[in-house]
Amino acid sequence: MPRHIVCHSMMVRRVAVVIASSLKELGHAIDMRMVDRAAMLHDICKSDSIRAGGDHALMGEQLLAAYGYPLLGDVIGQHVRLKSMELNEAMIVNYADKRVKHDTIVSVSTRFVDLMDRYGTDEARQDRIMGHYHNTLRIENIVFEGVPIDPEWLNALNLVPGDYPLYGGDGILGEHGPVEQQNQDMDLERVYEDQPVLVDERDLLRG
Numbered sequence: 001m002p003r004h005i006v007c008h009s010m011m012v013r014r015v016a017v018v019i020a021s022s023l024k025e026l027g028h029a030i031d032m033r034m035v036d037r038a039a040m041l042h043d044i045c046k047s048d049s050i051r052a053g054g055d056h057a058l059m060g061e062q063l064l065a066a067y068g069y070p071l072l073g074d075v076i077g078q079h080v081r082l083k084s085m086e087l088n089e090a091m092i093v094n095y096a097d098k099r100v101k102h103d104t105i106v107s108v109s110t111r112f113v114d115l116m117d118r119y120g121t122d123e124a125r126q127d128r129i130m131g132h133y134h135n136t137l138r139i140e141n142i143v144f145e146g147v148p149i150d151p152e153w154l155n156a157l158n159l160v161p162g163d164y165p166l167y168g169g170d171g172i173l174g175e176h177g178p179v180e181q182q183n184q185d186m187d188l189e190r191v192y193e194d195q196p197v198l199v200d201e202r203d204l205l206r207g
Helices: 003-025 032-041 046-052 056-066 070-077 089-098 108-119 123-144 151-159 188-192
Strands: none
Touching: 003 032, 003 089, 003 151, 032 070, 032 089, 046 056, 056 070, 070 089, 089 108, 089 123, 108 123
């Protein structure tokens, strides 16, 4: 996986886990570990789709299902288009992806201006992007209804180095310990180098 996609995925993961934690504290039945893994892996087939064409979300879903993780694959498969407007792990990852432009957390409008600039090359694509934009605003209202967080507050996560808000001491996932301690084969420090990050997919949900 190219470095820039890894960096994007790590930031999507940060946003998704913070949202998931807030919802879980309010009593929503959210699987934090599922959100964590799905956010990190949501673009696992992005480079393949760029090279060979195809729907990278569907490709990612099929890949994870082939490795024996159909539930994880289902969440990944919905990070572009949701199957329903149910507040669940898929909606959280879908929304988090819409809040990250490259490796920076931005507003929904800023994210879609960038998408329009890059992909709105004809009227049909522009209409499709606008449809996704209005749908994302609906999702934002659902996600943050009753949550004591302003959506724009998420931008402040850009100021936090590394995974500190997720795993620092008593961090959000502190009860389980850092992912990098759960799986010694995962070397997250290497995401800042040009080499690909090597992860044994069979171990992704262990710990």
